[in-house]
Amino acid sequence: GAGVSQSPSNKVTEKGKDVELRCDPISGHTALYWYRQSLGQGLEFLIYFQGNSAPDKSGLPSDRFSAERTGGSVSTLTIQRTQQEDSAVYLCASGLGQGPPWETQYFGPGTRLLVL
């Protein structure tokens, strides 16, 4: 079956611009996660959705970052007024939503963001 998909696969933007990153989870998965992978920080958790609500936003690095999920499916991560330190690979994952610790998260291919 189809896995997690993300778009765009690559995004180059200028400092100060806003960007939107999209994630389509595996069909039927109620849990959705965003992570960021950068050279300096490794893999960091950003935000978690269960259905359309986000019980854990603790990883969002600043108020320039926001995310939403509609219809319990597609999610959009928005970065406003991008900075060069936002350059990273943004990974989305989804899961069945059965709760920790046995929940396996399945990742998409990521969006590579470069802020010039």
Next chain:
Amino acid sequence: AQKITQTQPGMFVQEKEAVTLDCTYDTSDQSYGLFWYKQPSSGEMIFLIYQGSYDEQNATEGRYSLNFQKARKSANLVISASQLGDSAMYFCAMREGLLGNEKLTFGTGTRLTIIP
């Protein structure tokens, strides 16, 4: 303190040999899950294997097995009969069973290179 420690930044292994990738973890929770992911150069995070803290048997999935030593807090990945396609970054991750804690915490990874 690091929650997940992978002490081998890089490893070179001859094709067809077995390889062990080290992972130690730190948690005070009794309920947790340990995961291994593979990240090829294409960037996608591929789920390999899972071990729950209450599982008495070591997890196995094909050529992958997880050597779980709870008292030592280690969860090493063993790949038997390595293949050229195993060359990739490997990440160990943990999910702690705290109520409401949904995030994976990752180690810094080990880059495995299989030599023909």
